[in-house]
Amino acid sequence: MRLQKKGSTYFGLCPFHNEKTGSFSVSPNKQMYYCFGCGAGGNVFTFLMQYENYTFTEAMQVLADRAGIELPKQEMTGAQKREADKRTKLLEINKEAAKYFYKLLRSPRGEKAYAYFRKRELSDETMRKFGLGYSDQYSDDLYRYLRHVGYDDALLKESGLVSIDEVRGGHDKFWNRAMFPIMDVHNRVIGFGGRVMGEGEPKYLNSPETKIFDKSRNLYGLNIARTTRKPQLLLCEGYMDVIALHQAGFDNAVASLGTSLTSGHASLLKRYTKEVYLTYDSDGAGVKAALRAIPILKEVGIITKVINMQPYKDPDEFIKALGAEEYQKRIDQAENSFLFEIRMLEQNYDMNDPESKTAFYNETARRLLAFPEELERNNYIQAVADKYRIGFEDLRKLVNNLAMAGSGITKAAPLKSGIHEKKKEDxxxxxxxxxxxxxxxxxxxxxxxxxxxxxxxxxxxxxxxxxxxxxxxxxxxxxxxxxxxxxxxxxxxxxxxxxxxxxxxxxxxxxxxxxxxxxxxxxxxxxxxxxxxxxxxxxxxxxxxxxxxxxxxxxxxxxxxxxxxxx
Incomplete structure (x- = not known):
């Protein structure tokens, strides 16, 4: 972060919400940070906990290592120790499960899943890099293994990997599936995704939310993509798209975990990049997902563009057909997100009908009013005017008239985000x-x-x-x-x-x-x-x-x- 000294305090742009004027303060005297905009605040430990999703113990260890200090054994209350131990145990269980799935894939029992990955043209090196594995066809296989290595039912149930009931006893959440370990940015296994082998529903299954797995605060592949030297991150829809892109040399690909993009994801992305290129499926569902994601990314201040993969459905299919070089060309030609929104809007109107065409221009003008700064608004008016062959002055007048009449929007509707609005205090x-x-x-x-x-x-x-x-x-x-x-x-x-x-x-x-x-x-x-x-x-x-x-x-x-x- 860039901080500027003002008096005895340093100020900069807040990393926890989008702002143009720095309201994030760091006080050396108080040894604290505080954002007067969103209310985020704390000390050096809470900063790492919020920014890097560390526990308190992990934050303390990182800071101690950085300062060259050997920590004494931590004294915790009984409740704190139980909570910390449970979290550690859950991470251990997930790591143990990942190793077991990894081993099974490379055994005769994992032939189906291995053949599936090879059919998807994944190399052994790529499978190793992403820790891909296989969950056995027997629905209690992992349960029996984890019990054998010493974990009890209560902890296994809390891991999200096992269900336990009186009728069936212990049984696995994942069985007969190609397995994708999900890692956080610190390379710790926190959950799994699994694709069914053969017939079965659902086709893709993800771990439930647990004490260590929060879908809205993690992105698949970010543990690798965070260190990319490329100027942007590529946001995909699925695991295989991420893996295919990485194998093709695009180590900046990530995906949300079986859920729509959230403000939590956007805030996480903002920590590592200023630009996100959407490379969602080119079908109707993919377009809808892109249209939902664009305002969420804009809300936190991320520059967003959209990659056109037509005539192919997704990045995996595109790269198999045309190769990495052509995909890079599509990245270079990525479309401005606002112009993408307008192009999708155009599909709702008959541009050969004067009335419908006028309605399209009116709706476009309303959307142009979402840009509060005149220079930026004029630049977009010019871009839309050039693309749709309408005079710049004509479109600008339409925008201005709508603003004066009060019939347009003057600001994009605020999205719900992870930022808590501060209530007026008495x-x-x-x-x-x-x-x-x-x-x-x-x-x-x-x-x-x-x-x-x-x-x-x-x-x-x-x-x-x-x-x-x-x-x-x-x-x-x-x-x-x-x-x-x-x-x-x-x-x-x-x-x-x-x-x-x-x-x-x-x-x-x-x-x-x-x-x-x-x-x-x-x-x-x-x-x-x-x-x-x-x-x-x-x-x-x-x-x-x-x-x-x-x-x-x-x-x-x-x-x-x-x-x-x-x-």
Whole structure:
């Protein structure tokens, strides 16, 4: 990432959502990152966890290796250890299954699958590179093998490779299938795809979602394609297309895992490339898939083009017929995604009928309004005008008239994405966030609020936990480390929210007096709210609590007459 220093903080474009103005901040003092656009935030560990899909343990090990530090044995809670052990065991099971399938393919039992791969013109080297295998015709073969090497039923069931019921006992999800191991970007086997040998449904079967396999956050072949030197990634529909392209020298091919492209896939692609070329099937289903994928890729800022493979159906078929050199020509001639959309739109109109033709131009003009920047919009108007032999000025006037009449769209409809829209916060939450941010940016304020505010005055449960950690840190050492606090929380959403607590937007105040006034008003609001919340939640018959609240109310009245200093 490119980061530019502004004051004591670095800013750049956020890697977790699409933006043109950098709102992603990295603070050396806080040892934290935070995006003021999408709310992504955390410390160096959570960054690797979000960006590379690591677990906390894996992120810590990577950073330790990078720093040349030998880690001591990690101390974890019982629950953490069980969870980490389970994830490790599931990865072990998948690796063991992949090795078993690989071995079976090269045995007499795997002759059918081997013949299938050879018929698809795959070399032994390609089969090895992708770890291709075979699941035996007996439906409990893998189950018996994995039991033999020491895995119990509960874990096998959770792996997604085995189903267990009272009637049939343990039986395999995959049997009599050519097997495609699915690997994450760190080359760990996380799932499988299987193509049935002979008759049977479904033709292709994928592993279910598990603790280690999330279809929306992984792409087939990305573990290899991520290191390509080619300028773009080729996005296919199926495993065989990816493998055929790699064998032909296109090591930049990937595919989604038996599901439509999602915003999660698009965000993953954005980490490794700025350009994606769609090389979907050329039939109707492939065209529909491309039309669905284009706006999803655009949403995260990926330049998208479409490869025309006609008269052939898919990349595998194309390369077998014409070879890699001709396919490269198709890559070089790939069509701009917007012009592809317009060309597909044209098929819905009779261009020989004046009324239908006019309707086509009107719909095209509406779509051109999706480009908010005038220069870019004019460039597309020119391209469409040249292609459909309509005057540039005529089309531009049509676009402008639609915009003025308010009958066109002014912005592409937003797609649902993995980015959570930040809800407007109420004033009290903002006040509590503001005070926490002030405290970590200027630890002198701990002395200023002493006697007026404690961690118990933060009424939001998550805020109170953060405040407790912060107050403890300062009490023990006179210093604070907000990045350390984030690691106390397990859930990603909690980590993001904690990062947000320590990055509240502070309006600049010109004088010391203004800052002291703002601080005092914030303290008063928080204290008043704290008393009010506890009054409503307490038992009115509990005299001890009632007296405490009365005393605090008196202290609040005293506070209003007291000057708060930041010296």
């Amino acid at each position: 004033g009290m939450k903002q006040s509590q966030k503001l005070l926490l941010t002030w405290l970590i940016e200027d630890t002198r304020l701990f002395d200023s609020i002493k006697g007026w505010i404690t961690e118990e005055d933060f009424t939001e449960p998550l805020y109170r936990k953060a405040a407790q950690e912060l107050f403890t840190q300062y009490g023990e050492s006179g210093q604070v480390n907000p990045a350390k606090i984030i690691s106390r929380f397990q859930e990603e959403e909690e980590q993001k929210e904690i990062a947000g607590l320590f990055n509240a937007k502070i309006h600049e105040v010109e004088t010391k007096q203004d800052k002291e006034k703002a601080l005092k008003e914030t303290i008063e609001r928080i204290k008043e709210n704290s008393i009010d919340v506890r009054s409503r939640q307490s038992d009115p018959n509990d005299l001890t609590v009632v007296m405490q609240l009365i005393n605090e109310q008196k202290e609040l009245e005293k506070l209003k007459k007291t000057h708060i200093s930041i010296d």
